[in-house]
Amino acid sequence: MQGSAPLAWAPSCQCPSGNRGYKERHVYRKAGCPWWQFCRSLKWQQRPTELRAISEELVARQAEPIQLNGSSHNGSPLELDDSTSIQPADSIPPCELQPGTTSVHGGERDGRPRVSDSLTTPIVQTATYTFQNTAEVIAYQEGRYGSYEYGRYGNPTTRTCEEKIRQLEGAEDCLVSSSGMNTATTMLLALVPAGGHIVTTTDCYRRTRQFIQTLLPKMGISATVIDPADLGQLERVLHQHDVSLFFSESPTNPYLRCVDVRRISQLCHAAGALVCIDSTFATPINQRALALGADIVIHSATKYLAGHNDILAGAMAGRSDVLAAVRSMHNVLGGTLDPHAAYLLLRGLKTLDLRVSRQNTSAFEVSRRLERHPKVARVHYPGLESHPDHPVAVEQMDAFGGVVSFEIAGDLWDTARFIDTCRLPYIAPSLGGCESLIEQPTVISYWDQGPEKRAEYGIKDNLVRFSCGVESLEDIWRDLEQALAAV
Ligand SMILES: Cc1ncc(COP(=O)(O)O)c(C=O)c1O
Secondary structure: OOOOHHHHHHHHOOHHHOOOOHHHHHHHHHOOOOOHHHHHHOHHHHOHHHHHOOOHHHHHHHHOOEEEOOEEEOOOHHHOOHHHOOOHHHOOOHHHOOHHHHHHHOOOOOOOOOOOOOOOOOOOOOOEOOOOOHHHHHHHHOOOOOOOOEHHHOOHHHHHHHHHHHHHHOOOEEEEEOOHHHHHHHHHHHHOOOOOEEEEEOOOOHHHHHHHHHHHHHHOOEEEEEOOOOHHHHHHHHHHOOEEEEEEEOOOOOOOOOOOHHHHHHHHHHOOOEEEEEOOOOHHHHOOHHHHOOOEEEEEOOOOOOOOOOOOOEEEEEOHHHHHHHHHHHHHHOOOOOHHHHHHHHHHHOOHHHHHHHHHHHHHHHHHHHHOOOOEEEEEOOOOOOOOOHHHHHHHOOOOOOEEEEEEOOOHHHHHHHHHHOOOOEEOOOOOOOOOEEEOHHHHOOHHHHHHHHHHHOOOOOEEEEEOOOOOHHHHHHHHHHHHOOO
């Protein structure tokens, strides 16, 4: 890093506006502007005067490599050894990349701080970050020196995951956390005020519903639950209540209902409400909810993003002002992803496009064949014309995902026999990994609820949720077919 760089860059990039588009910030970062992360965190907006009055002394000190146990670095952990940082000419702007390339290179080849010649992003396995002296601590406190300070506030390996997912979702910022549930609960706690009202949809992951129905009311937060397609009811609720947030999965778990993200965003924004879409079942390969108008997209990164059934993780992407509020809550609640899990997430993300493309193709074909099978009463897959939200899905998704839900022509025990006769998929909750998984929601997720509650939630005894892995389609089908013969 040139000693004069911060003083040269800071005034010219006019960061005090604080609301720069991503592309511009990206250019500043690529060109070596050491203050790009302040644009992102909006610190420029908060304290432009102090930031402009950067101490020449600190700048000079950052430019001089400091000897640390035989190795040298120049101060900010976010800006290590700029002499080796990737130059603008070496990298391709993310806006020109297809998702398959972004999932491999996003956040890594085009922007990760270079701490060694390692091709892969290092696992920075640390709980805390050190300072050279008190002046550096004060510079950090005053926003003149970049550090994560403590493991709960950030980590370079995790930050690289965030950057890759941010690019894939076309977001301004991204926050990764310890699980999908941690992401959802932190988001709701951060964005809905005490006594607030939210709108959510009927078909939903059980634990998210449990949080909304049993824990949010303790803060006086109430919810109206609508059918995913009932925009008329949404309009009425927006009219009757001071709604802070609309929250829905799309596609939903387990019936793969799809909400019209564009229309819902228009209605909610006109009423001053934020829109958050849980896009776990879609992935950014199949659907970019932010481009459709949503403010926030969340994922159980445990599923397709990590993709190998080996870690739990969550991710949230969206507007930087919204993310700043959630990050601040996250720093208090502490749902931090372990750096080793962050590495596995990063590794899984590299093959996201490959895996999801194959899972899309297999699931679509399996759904078509199941629909024609006499032992199957009904198939729920948004790619099929028989699905109630097929037109919405076609409009807003590039492909329809790797999960197929279907009803066996039989009762709970016929369905259990079908599942027990399958040899290729594991019987397990979860979805989105390389291995095909099969489950009977009545038994695996709702057994404790009893028939009445299950009927209330629409969970049928003969329902099967099948998550296509990356195995060969004909092997998947042959196994399902032989198991159907046992019904
Ligand atoms: C749609 C959806 N969102 C969120 C979650 C929760 O994610 P996690 O298990 O990573 O906490 C799940 C879990 O199955 C899910 O299916």
